[in-house]
Amino acid sequence: MEFTQVTFFLIAGGIVATAVGVVTLRNIFHAALLLIACFGGVAALYVLLEAPFLAGVQVLIYIGAISVLILFGIMLTERVMQPEQTARNEQWWLVLIVMALLASALAFLLASAPWPISDQPLIPDQIAGLGVDFLTTYVLPFEVASLLLLMALLGAVIIARERGPEEMEMEKRPAGDPAERAP
Amino acid sequence: MIPLSWYLALGAILFSVGLYGALARRNAVAVLMGIELMLNAVNINLVAFWRYLTPQVLIGQVFAVFVITVAAAEVALGLALVIAIYRQRRTINVEEINLLKG
Known part of the structure; x- marks a missing residue:
């Protein structure tokens, strides 16, 4: 070996x-x-x-x-999990069966498929090639990925931000009632 | 030389283990960790295919970088949701988060 x-x-x-x-x-x-x-x-x-x-x-x-x-x-x-609770839920054995089936099916399929193994040499300058590819062929996915990261950043901040008690109160009140909204 | 099928078998095993973590754990953060394992398995397969099938173009590596980007966005949003749920309901046990259950 x-x-x-x-x-x-x-x-x-x-x-x-x-x-x-x-x-x-x-x-x-x-x-x-x-x-x-x-x-x-x-x-x-x-x-x-x-x-x-x-x-x-x-x-x-x-x-x-x-x-x-x-x-x-x-x-x-x-400290949210009670000590007597197990880490896995009641359907874990079902998941275990599905997992074993999936692993064996995937391994069998992938091992038996005739992959066209290439004998060409490795591309010489990978990092420079990646830079060129990102800014020419794949420039649109590249920009979309930047936009996705920005959206995820803003979304995570908005979702996880701590709301003050007044803000929570505002959200609970019915919209379109100006008298209700006065402090 | 390592045969391609070894990498594919490792990817299949890692994906299945991640699937178990995503479906059978109670803690929502552990579910996210299972999803990360699955994404890593996908990346191993992508890079192995790139190395063995198309080593002269970089498409496989480019795809893997995009998968990593999406994984980073996914885990940030997932953890934000977990923290928001924890603030509202004082639990992150996915079995107790059943507001939408009919």
Whole structure:
């Protein structure tokens, strides 16, 4: 067995083990820490696939931003689960069956399909090529993605913002009644 | 050289584990974490296909970057919703959030 294959098995084992921990651990904070390890494993896999830019993006956005957001979300909603409650709901065994079926069906289909493996060499300067592609061929999706991020930013602030008691009162009152709206 | 099917099998397993997390957990933040695992599995598949099928053009990596963008937007909005629900109802157990249930 080659060195790269051993590396792949180590990384893949780490990814699957941490992912199983993420979905089964009762302590949500520990699950989030394992999620960070899982994202790191995926970044290592991108290095193995010779996509260094994506590995960097994975570390910056998933480990640096999304994990921190999730940790903040956990801390802001702390102590909501009762100790006697399990982490999984009553239909977990049904989900387990569906999951096993889906995994085996996907693995069978993907392994049996005749993929046209290309023997062409890897594109030489990936990062420069990505920059050119983003600003020429894919400039419209690129701009739409910026707009999506702006909308998500504003939407998240508006949804999660703390409303004062007066504002809550205003929202409850029926609209179109000027006398009611006077303070 | 690692066969392409190994990456695809890993993607299938990771996606299924994420699906379990999204469907079987009670905590809404844990559901979001399951969705993140599923998006990561999709990205592994995209990058593996790019590397093995079309290494001379960068389309697979471009697609993966867009998936990461959408994932970031999704988790920000999802957590904002979780925090808003927590303020209103003092719970983030998805089984107790059933206002729209008939």
